[in-house]
Amino acid sequence: MVDSVIKVSNLRKYFKVLNRREGFWGTVKDLFSQDYFYVKAVDGISMEIKEGEIVGFLGPNGAGKSTTIKIMTGVLEPDGGEVLINNVIPYKDRIKNAKNIGVVFGQRTQLWWSLPLIESFKILKEIYEIDERTFKENLELFEEIIGIEALYRKPVRQMSLGQRVLCDILASFLHNPKVVFLDEPTIGLDILIKDKVRKLIKELNRRKNTTILLATHDMNDVEALCPRIIVIDKGKIIYDGLLEDLKEKFKMYRKAKIRVGDNVDEEEINKIKVLLLEKFNDVISDCAIKSYWLDISFKKQDVNLLEILRFITNFIPIEDIHTEDIQTEEVIKLIYEESRK
Numbered sequence: 001m002v003d004s005v006i007k008v009s010n011l012r013k014y015f016k017v018l019n020r021r022e023g024f025w026g027t028v029k030d031l032f033s034q035d036y037f038y039v040k041a042v043d044g045i046s047m048e049i050k051e052g053e054i055v056g057f058l059g060p061n062g063a064g065k066s067t068t069i070k071i072m073t074g075v076l077e078p079d080g081g082e083v084l085i086n087n088v089i090p091y092k093d094r095i096k097n098a099k100n101i102g103v104v105f106g107q108r109t110q111l112w113w114s115l116p117l118i119e120s121f122k123i124l125k126e127i128y129e130i131d132e133r134t135f136k137e138n139l140e141l142f143e144e145i146i147g148i149e150a151l152y153r154k155p156v157r158q159m160s161l162g163q164r165v166l167c168d169i170l171a172s173f174l175h176n177p178k179v180v181f182l183d184e185p186t187i188g189l190d191i192l193i194k195d196k197v198r199k200l201i202k203e204l205n206r207r208k209n210t211t212i213l214l215a216t217h218d219m220n221d222v223e224a225l226c227p228r229i230i231v232i233d234k235g236k237i238i239y240d241g242l243l244e245d246l247k248e249k250f251k252m253y254r255k256a257k258i259r260v261g262d263n264v265d266e267e268e269i270n271k272i273k274v275l276l277l278e279k280f281n282d283v284i285s286d287c288a289i290k291s292y293w294l295d296i297s298f299k300k301q302d303v304n305l306l307e308i309l310r311f312i313t314n315f316i317p318i319e320d321i322h323t324e325d326i327q328t329e330e331v332i333k334l335i336y337e338e339s340r341k
């Protein structure tokens with residue numbers, strides 16, 4: 001049986017936050033204030049992730065993803081519950097935990113800004129006590145997967161964001177950790193580099209059987225890398241399972257993209273949107289306006305698309321229409337909505 005490398009049970013982390021007042025005198029009064037409230041950043045999370053799994057960790061802003069990762073990496077101590085990363089309690093044994101894990105925060109680098117990349121790698125070799133053979137083997141593997149030898153002499157500050165992220169990912173795998181935490185690794189990257197980053201993550205996971213927890217808002221990351229996803233909202237898990245199963249659950253939804261005539265102005269499109277949502281409020285889950293397009297997500301067994309089209313043409317002309325299955329992004333949105341009902 002494959003072991004669980006990440007084990008978390010009823011994990012909790014609450015932040016005490018001051019109720020701040022406005023203005024100069026408000027700030028002065030705040031200095032003596034006891035008016036606190038608690039933010040339940042992580043509110044009873046449990047999960048088990050097995051060796052070699054890549055799991056997408058999703059949730060809207062402020063859901064508690066980074067706080068959970070900070071607890072798993074030993075940066076924060078939880079207020080309750082249990083956490084074991086490769087059988088180590090991270091906040092109790094930070095050094096041992098650090099040897100088991102790799103971390104990449106998309107917006108920050110762990111590399112030395114002014115040093116050539118290879119020097120950063122050499123420092124990491126010393127910090128993590130990587131033996132010569134492992135170091136050499138990993139550099140050869142990295143070379144084989146993405147060929148970055150040309151970057152070795154380049155200081156990190158001279159790299160493009162994409163090059164920097166690729167190097168940060170490599171650095172996080174250099175000491176052969178059991179688990180790698182990736183927090184928004186593709187944020188701000190262009191589409192080609194995103195693709196390269198995803199391929200690199202996939203290949204490193206395949207070659208090294210590393211467990212990866214990937215926090216992201218980018219559904220293309222999820223599609224490309226994560227068979228399983230854990231979705232959290234307001235500090236609680238609202239879905240833990242296969243992405244495919246979740247899509248199956250919402251497969252009754254379809255999306256119609258409807259192009260209205262050029263002579264229809266924005267105000268009219270907005271009016272139609274309101275009317276549509278009124279008339280089909282049980283079956284249309286979402287209606288967005290993008291330039292001259294109306295993007296409508298609807299439950300296909302409950303309404304015939306022709307009914308919707310007929311309704312629209314009562315008011316404005318339609319020039320074109322495409323239909324497609326609902327995308328992962330909308331599926332995730334639906335699960336957020338369902339959990340908040």
Ligand SMILES: Nc1ncnc2c1ncn2[C@@H]1O[C@H](COP(=O)(O)OP(=O)(O)OP(=O)(O)O)[C@@H](O)[C@H]1O
Binds near residue numbers: 039
């Ligand atoms: N140091 C802190 N002090 C007070 N509140 C905090 C602190 N860190 C996080 N929070 C709050 O805890 C909640 C969870 O934040 P967290 O950063 O974990 O969310 P997230 O899911 O990572 O969000 P995002 O996708 O925006 O990064 C938020 O309400 C946030 O404001």
